[in-house]
Amino acid sequence: MSFERTQEKLKILADAAKYDVSCSSSGSNRSNATKGLGDATGMGICHSYTEDGRCVSLLKILLTNHCIFDCAYCVTRKSNDIKRAAFQVQEVVDLTINFYRRNYIEGLFLSSGIFKSADYTMERLVAVAKKLRLEENFNGYIHLKSIPGASDELMKEAGLYADRLSVNIEIPTKEGLKLLAPDKNREDFIKPMIKVKNEIIQYNSEKKLIKSTPKFAPAGQSTQMIIGASGESDQQIMWTSDYFYKKFELKRVYYSGYIPISNDNRLPQLGTAVPMLRENRLYQTDWLMRFYGFDVHEILNNEHPNLDLDVDPKLGWALRNLGHFPVDVNKADKHMLARIPGLGMKSVHKIIQARRFRSLNWEHLQRMGVALNRAKYFLVCASNDFERRDLTGAQLKSLILQNSTSKYQKILSPQMNLFG
Numbered sequence: 001m002s003f004e005r006t007q008e009k010l011k012i013l014a015d016a017a018k019y020d021v022s023c024s025s026s027g028s029n030r031s032n033a034t035k036g037l038g039d040a041t042g043m044g045i046c047h048s049y050t051e052d053g054r055c056v057s058l059l060k061i062l063l064t065n066h067c068i069f070d071c072a073y074c075v076t077r078k079s080n081d082i083k084r085a086a087f088q089v090q091e092v093v094d095l096t097i098n099f100y101r102r103n104y105i106e107g108l109f110l111s112s113g114i115f116k117s118a119d120y121t122m123e124r125l126v127a128v129a130k131k132l133r134l135e136e137n138f139n140g141y142i143h144l145k146s147i148p149g150a151s152d153e154l155m156k157e158a159g160l161y162a163d164r165l166s167v168n169i170e171i172p173t174k175e176g177l178k179l180l181a182p183d184k185n186r187e188d189f190i191k192p193m194i195k196v197k198n199e200i201i202q203y204n205s206e207k208k209l210i211k212s213t214p215k216f217a218p219a220g221q222s223t224q225m226i227i228g229a230s231g232e233s234d235q236q237i238m239w240t241s242d243y244f245y246k247k248f249e250l251k252r253v254y255y256s257g258y259i260p261i262s263n264d265n266r267l268p269q270l271g272t273a274v275p276m277l278r279e280n281r282l283y284q285t286d287w288l289m290r291f292y293g294f295d296v297h298e299i300l301n302n303e304h305p306n307l308d309l310d311v312d313p314k315l316g317w318a319l320r321n322l323g324h325f326p327v328d329v330n331k332a333d334k335h336m337l338a339r340i341p342g343l344g345m346k347s348v349h350k351i352i353q354a355r356r357f358r359s360l361n362w363e364h365l366q367r368m369g370v371a372l373n374r375a376k377y378f379l380v381c382a383s384n385d386f387e388r389r390d391l392t393g394a395q396l397k398s399l400i401l402q403n404s405t406s407k408y409q410k411i412l413s414p415q416m417n418l419f420g
């Protein structure tokens with residue numbers, strides 16, 4: 001294979017892979033115990049993102065952009081008139097090793113269109129990972145995209161060589177999936193997820209008895225949803241996430257704002273803006289659910305099915321629930337401290353530690369890094385001067401937005417006049 005041809009394939013297949021955002025390399029602990037090539041230890045802090053927020057620290061490519069399916073939202077779908085290419089297994093192995101040696105990458109993120117069948121494609125993805133581990137002694141990070149409908153045997157083998165496995169559920173609702181990807185079936189996503197979950201459970205229990213039990217997908221599994229392609233509400237999206245987190249013990253759900261790529265009356269028109277801000281608010285909500293003890297129904301419900309774009313979801317919740325405030329930072333439990341807008345979990349822990357020795361006042365809180373421009377409306381401490389407490393949620397929101405230096409201020413400034 002000529003160098004030029006490989007370069008051309010790389011251009012096509014790296015470009016096609018850029019629509020997949022689920023390539024965070026957090027959570028792996030595969031160390032270089034064999035004195036081989038690479039070391040994924042500590043990869044949790046090795047992210048590198050492009051300006052639009054996409055991860056670039058991994059060689060991120062498709063094995064092929066040929067596909068037998070015709071999902072409306074996908075640039076790779078079979079009816080799209082685009083340049084097609086396919087790598088040989090050995091080509092991906094060589095590219096990965098080459099890039100790794102030059103320090104361009106820390107690992108590989110490999111996905112693929114489906115050619116011939118799910119198993120035929122999955123077999124090749126697994127072969128890449130297997131060759132890298134066994135023949136090249138590669139200890140860098142490997143994230144394999146699982147092909148919906150792949151057999152249990154192949155999923156089991158994939159987990160022996162990959163750090164992370166993921167299957168994209170693509171569209172948050174069954175109805176949306178049926179409309180936009182009629183060839184696909186939700187069960188085909190779920191089956192490999194169940195297999196991976198069960199194998200991880202089995203690995204964790206066997207390793208307690210036999211230390212040398214081969215690792216299985218040590219960075220767990222994740223999934224991705226496309227946002228804004230099928231008219232679903234934020235409430236529907238976050239209930240889907242909640243279900244998948246709980247049912248399959250996922251490490252991450254990624255939210256990818258739909259990029260209009262074709263003229264199809266089932267989809268937003270060409271030229272429609274990518275919902276970046278909505279994507280960001282969904283990530284914040286996801287974070288609140290995983291680390292701040294919020295349930296979906298508290299943030300999103302039938303009265304409030306979509307997230308506010310002008311304020312973050314924690315502030316939005318606080319403004320709708322002023323009855324829970326002000327919270328006394330010198331007395332409140334961790335659960336309530338975590339709900340004060342402007343307080344991150346680090347500050348919560350600092351407060352709990354520090355208040356054992358003294359009563360905390362504004363100065364202490366400021367030194368701990370609390371964002372007082374928001375927090376001051378929602379807490380009391382050992383100081384006498386407090387913000388007004390007689391404002392409604394809408395008035396408070398307006399006041400906070402007026403004083404906000406948020407990067408979204410510009411985007412939202414026409415809307416914010418409504419609150420003036």
Ligand code: SF4
Pocket residue numbers: 067068069070071074075076077078112113114181
């Ligand atoms: S199966 Fe995957 S690659 Fe093929 S058209 Fe659907 S989303 Fe795109």
